[in-house]
Amino acid sequence: MTKLIYILNGPNLNLLGKRQPEIYGHDTLADVEARCAAVAAEHGMTSKLMQSNHEGQIVDWIHEAREAAAGIVINPAALSHTSVAILDALNTFDGPVIEVHISNIHKREAFRHHSYVSARADGVIAGCGVEGYTLAVRRMATLLA
Numbered sequence: 001m002t003k004l005i006y007i008l009n010g011p012n013l014n015l016l017g018k019r020q021p022e023i024y025g026h027d028t029l030a031d032v033e034a035r036c037a038a039v040a041a042e043h044g045m046t047s048k049l050m051q052s053n054h055e056g057q058i059v060d061w062i063h064e065a066r067e068a069a070a071g072i073v074i075n076p077a078a079l080s081h082t083s084v085a086i087l088d089a090l091n092t093f094d095g096p097v098i099e100v101h102i103s104n105i106h107k108r109e110a111f112r113h114h115s116y117v118s119a120r121a122d123g124v125i126a127g128c129g130v131e132g133y134t135l136a137v138r139r140m141a142t143l144l145a
């Protein structure tokens with residue numbers, strides 16, 4: 001069966017391309033979705049990108065992924081720095097998890113330096129712009145091969 005990768009995105013990433021482009025760039029989440037789908041297809045996989053501004057919705061999608069997805073790429077956005085609930089949900093998922101941050105969170109304010117999700121992530125990509133998402137999908141192909 002074709003392996004499906006969930007690409008989950010947290011609060012405010014619906015505004016990608018419009019929101020602080022000096023930090024997050026001009027590409028939209030739809031651009032990211034299309035590029036990830038193309039890279040997934042190169043590796044015989046499929047991807048499904050989702051975004052929510054609500055923590056509980058992201059928890060629900062992680063639970064859904066337990067049955068539906070082979071791996072999870074996640075940019076939890078601001079919830080990275082606050083959400084034990086997302087960490088706990090990811091700990092119920094058996095497959096690989098790659099955490100993505102568009103910006104280099106370690107170069108920014110101190111409150112962004114810690115991510116709860118990193119305690120579960122098999123890999124973390126930060127500061128590579130939206131290219132981080134396609135890098136994560138490529139890494140997923142290696143981990144799932």
Ligand code: DQA
Binds near residue numbers: 012075100
């Ligand atoms: C982000 C970094 C977070 O600190 C911030 O709250 C975001 C986006 C990133 O992709 O660089 O919303 O996760």
